[in-house]
Structure formats: C-alpha cells, structure tokens
Amino acid sequence: MSAATAATPVNAEQTGRRVEEVLERLTASGDPAAAAAAEELVRSLMDFYGAGLARILHLLSAAPGGPAARLLGDELVASLLVLHDLHPEDRDARIARALDSVREHALEMVDFDEGSGTLSLRAQESGGGCGCGSGADARQAAEAALACFAPEVRAVDVRTAPAGPPLLQIGAAPKGAR
Structure with missing residues (x-):
C-alpha cells in the first residue's frame, strides 16, 4: 500500500x-x-x-x-x-466514545432500547435555551459517529434539556408604580 x-x-x-x-x-x-x-x-x-x-x-x-x-x-x-x-469495549463504552467525538453538541446518553436499536440522548441547549433547531445537527453528528463506533444503534432520538432556569424578562415599571 x-x-x-x-x-x-x-x-x-x-x-x-x-x-x-x-x-x-x-x-x-x-x-x-x-x-x-x-x-x-x-x-x-x-x-x-x-x-x-x-x-x-x-x-x-x-x-x-x-x-x-x-x-x-x-x-x-x-x-x-x-x-x-x-x-x-462494550456497547456503552463505544457509545460514550462516539458521543465524545461530537462533544461540541453536548450529548448525553439517556437510554438504549435493544429491541429497536434506538438510542435516546439529551442535548444541553446553549445560548440561553433559544430552541433554535440545532437538534437536527446534533442527531446527524451522533448518527455518523455511532455508525462507526456502535452500529447496533439503528436510530437516534435527541431531546433538548434546558441549560438552566428560564430567564425572566425585566422591563420598566408601569406608570404610577414606584
């Protein structure tokens, strides 16, 4: 070669x-x-x-x-x-290795259903929980990495977890309020 x-x-x-x-x-x-x-x-x-x-x-x-x-x-x-x-390595270690290779998406394993081959993941929202569709990117990145490290994973389900407590909107006090 x-x-x-x-x-x-x-x-x-x-x-x-x-x-x-x-x-x-x-x-x-x-x-x-x-x-x-x-x-x-x-x-x-x-x-x-x-x-x-x-x-x-x-x-x-x-x-x-x-x-x-x-x-x-x-x-x-x-x-x-x-x-x-x-x-x-066992399946869970290989899944962890795959998720580590796409760590920019902050994915965490929640569960693996052996019958269906579905891996459930939790993604931490960044940027204050805007809910903008980065979940599809995270799922695609996870699927690509898992195809190499853990092919027994046939489907990936990514759920988004809020990064922290919701932000409160603070505005001006109503007229007449002190």
Missing part, C-alpha cells in the same frame, strides 16, 4: 453500502452462480481481514503501554473491529 493510498479517507458506512449494492446487482443479474461466488468472496475476505485484525489487536494489546487505545479512537479502525466482533 502506498502512502497516498493509506492517506485516502475511507467511510466504513459508505463502503458497506457499496458492497451490498454490488451484491444486489449480481443477484439481480439472474446468474445465481455469479451471485453465490461473489458472496463467498466477500465472506472469505471478511474472514481473512478479521483474522489479521485479531492478530494485530492481540499484538498491540500485549505491548507495554501499547497504542491500542489510540487505535480504538480511530473511526475506521473501530468500525472494522466492531464489524469483526473484535472491539474490546
């Missing part, structure tokens, strides 16, 4: 969708042998890369003061480890 290839950003979610689309096209082509061969190829490559990743993770975690923690914070590496069921 050249240095230029290594530096090219790869989006795990888009790559997964692309593989699925190619497999669907092969299935739709009407040639069941080609579709079966393509699926076998994908499975074989997944097994091969999964075994390699397991070995790398083992070697890194065995090294004193190893760089495994830095690797776990990388979205691409984390998504590969999750895909191959090799990520050493």
Whole structure:
C-alpha cells in the first residue's frame, strides 16, 4: 500500500453500502452462480481481514503501554473491529466514545432500547435555551459517529434539556408604580 493510498479517507458506512449494492446487482443479474461466488468472496475476505485484525489487536494489546487505545479512537479502525466482533469495549463504552467525538453538541446518553436499536440522548441547549433547531445537527453528528463506533444503534432520538432556569424578562415599571 502506498502512502497516498493509506492517506485516502475511507467511510466504513459508505463502503458497506457499496458492497451490498454490488451484491444486489449480481443477484439481480439472474446468474445465481455469479451471485453465490461473489458472496463467498466477500465472506472469505471478511474472514481473512478479521483474522489479521485479531492478530494485530492481540499484538498491540500485549505491548507495554501499547497504542491500542489510540487505535480504538480511530473511526475506521473501530468500525472494522466492531464489524469483526473484535472491539474490546462494550456497547456503552463505544457509545460514550462516539458521543465524545461530537462533544461540541453536548450529548448525553439517556437510554438504549435493544429491541429497536434506538438510542435516546439529551442535548444541553446553549445560548440561553433559544430552541433554535440545532437538534437536527446534533442527531446527524451522533448518527455518523455511532455508525462507526456502535452500529447496533439503528436510530437516534435527541431531546433538548434546558441549560438552566428560564430567564425572566425585566422591563420598566408601569406608570404610577414606584
């Protein structure tokens, strides 16, 4: 692999969708042998890369003061480890890591429904609780980070919590009042 290839950003979610689309096209082509061969190829490559990743993770975690923690914070590496069921952190730790990567949105985990895969989050309002629609941005940022770190999260529900007590409007006293 050249240095230029290594530096090219790869989006795990888009790559997964692309593989699925190619497999669907092969299935739709009407040639069941080609579709079966393509699926076998994908499975074989997944097994091969999964075994390699397991070995790398083992070697890194065995090294004193190893760089495994830095690797776990990388979205691409984390998504590969999750895909191959090799990520050493549990789901809640991976969700916390994902939310930490979008900390500018001040998101806090409230609950995770395993049945539906829905993660409920609370976002702290900034700027005095204006209620301006930054919740959609926070949800999109959380969904993108969670796709890499915790793909078992299939939906995100963001609720906004007021940052503090409501502000009181203070105006001039009515005429005649002292």
